[in-house]
Amino acid sequence: MLEAKDIRVKFGGNTAVDGVTLSLDEGQVVGIVGPNGSGKTSFLNAICGIVPATGSLTLRGRQVPLGRPLKVRAAGLSRTFQTPQVFEDLTCVENVMLSDERFRRTGFLGATLARRAMLRDEHERTERALRALATVGLAALRDQLAEGLAYGQARYLEIARALAGRPAVIALDEPSAGLNAEETKRLADLLRSVSEEGVSLLIVDHKIEYLSRICDRIDVLELGRLIASGPPERVFKDPAVIEAYLGT
């Protein structure tokens, strides 16, 4: 489903990601952990095309150029951000509609000459957005402006937006940050159910317990390098990981 090979990211003279290679199968959940500054978010940004990077990326069997977020998204990779990035001037349903995978009739001609067809598309987009909102439990807030959302709700709204785009892979950057234990458990259940439907998940996070619950595999980064990879129960007992990440 996703194959990233030899991904390297440099900021000036610093190497943030140093030749990381990883792959995801359909419906697989992979967690990326590592100490702060280990290159986790930089790696996500690299495969999402947000920062310049070298290496190669294959999605659904197709080669995707790095550094081109539009192409990456079109190939089926959605993402959420470390700090929830919602559009405060738009309603929740409009926020989710932004991630539609087909942007037909969204320009000037759609608004004017092809209006009937545009409205038909808008109805379909709205329905998909409502389904995604219902999946994360925000259907009741559909017409509320996103500026009034609580932090946790904004997180779920981002996940709904990623889901509505019908991606093959979702990259989530610290989705549990700022959530309490109960909310984190609900998040874990949601992510597990999403993966069971065939969507692959790549999760950067720090909460080991919930990652152990939902991840099929854990990849550990340190100083931009992949130092361990495997099932959670094995990786978290790896002495190299304990030394690098847990520090005990």
Add this chain to the structure above:
Amino acid sequence: MRRVLASERDQSAGAKPGHRRGKSAGALPPVYRRRHYLTVVAFLVVIALIGAGNTENMYQISVFNNALTISVATVGLYFAYQLGGMFAFSQAAFMGIGAYTSAILSPDYGFVFSAGVALIVAAVLSYGLAFLLRNAKHMYFAIGAMAFAEIVVLVLRNWEVTAGPTGGGNLYGIAPPSVAGYEFPLPGDIFWFLLAVLGVVLLLSVLLERSPLRRHSLAVKAIPQVTESNGIDPRRSAMTLFTYGSTLGALAGVLQAHSLGTIAPESFEVGVSINLFLMLLLGGAGSLWGGVAGAFFLTWLPEFLRPVKEYETVVYSLLLLAVIVLFPNGIVGAISWLAEKARGWTGRKGKAANHA
């Protein structure tokens, strides 16, 4: 392609009971349910009623005509700046492009054809400018737009075609508008023509407001990087809106040239664009109606200040300051706030009456 989530299937479109795809607008976001069209009609009726009583007064109706013309340009600025996020200090220059193109062509080709060519020329040039400056952000774009405007004014002043070397770029005796055999020779006739054109512009603009383009542009303006990660090309909506806004600027220029009968390069300098921005901001940049309100307010303000004669400039400046301080969201923002208050007040009164 992944399968549909079971949880999604369970709660599919049922989130809105009774909704039938493509038939009902009930499921669409609230922006599609706003009564924009009624507002446009109400506005046109009010202006028509006020204007109808003044069509014989040449001076008053000329001020009306000016406000209507400028409104077209400020509505364009709303799209280019407020929705497109582009500091369109080129708006007056596009007015000039429209005005001169139409004025030069109309003696041979008639008003409608010349105006059409003027709009196409402006659309092509504005798209080209937006494309050239597509990576210039905020003030860098503003500087680029200003540079373009300076070049346009220089060309108008010096080009033979615009009577630059002989008349300093001033053109006189431009024929009044005429459409399908109907002529609008006097300011009182031109008023109705301009009102109709503004009506069409507002209706077209409402269509854009009620479309995905608005959603995309607001998102792009807020967090462009995130919209790109969602598959939306941030440059596309900005360039489209800048082109639309600038073409409306050119339309305002066409209307100005044919309603006044004379044009000069000075009318299209960067300072005029700054005035247009002032109108939009004072009117309320957050709304399509802000440009219209600002254009009417600033066009009529000097007329109301005639009695104070030598203090006019001081009072004018103080009034501008007062509007900025008292109405941070502009005139339309203040009206919306008052309407909201009034609704709350009548709501409370209604509840009190029910309890009694």
